[in-house]
Amino acid sequence: MRYIALIPILFLSACYVDPYTHAPTPEPTDWYQAGWDDAMSGQPVRSNLVIAYLHNDEKVDREEWLKGYAVGQQRICDPKFLTILGESGKSFPASCESLPDVAQRRAQWEKASNTGLQASFMH
Structure with missing residues (x-):
């Protein structure tokens, strides 16, 4: 009789799955890409503490992040790109x-911004 009482307990314990057993391991942070993304989204240069927090990775590769940031900064701060941003009303x-x-x-961005604003009033 007491063995019958153990059957539900055994059944329930057999169904238990540890949720962390099959959790995927996170990919290592691509610090170059992270820096590029930050620059292209218009973010200022960030401290390692902020970068580590945002990417949930305390092993910041500052050199790679700065390389990516410089390339992204070069792209977004290109005069032609700034003209497009200004004309489209972006900050x-x-x-x-x-x-x-x-x-x-x-000054170039402001000129394009004013041009874009005037064009929007004419339509």
Whole structure:
């Protein structure tokens, strides 16, 4: 009789699956891509503490992140790209603020922004 009472317990314990047993292991962070993404999204240069928090990875490869950031910054801060951003009503990217010729780039973006604003009123 007491063996019959154990059957439900054995049945239930056999169905238990540890949720962490089959959890996928996270891929290592691509720090170059992370830096490129930050620059292209208009983010300013971030500290290692912030980068580690955002990517849930405390082993920040600052050198790779900065390489990717520089390439992304070069792309988004290109005068032609800034013209497109300005004409489409997008804000001036903070990732361009650290460039030595930021005043010229901002002036170009503002000119394009004003052109885009005028065009939107004419339609």
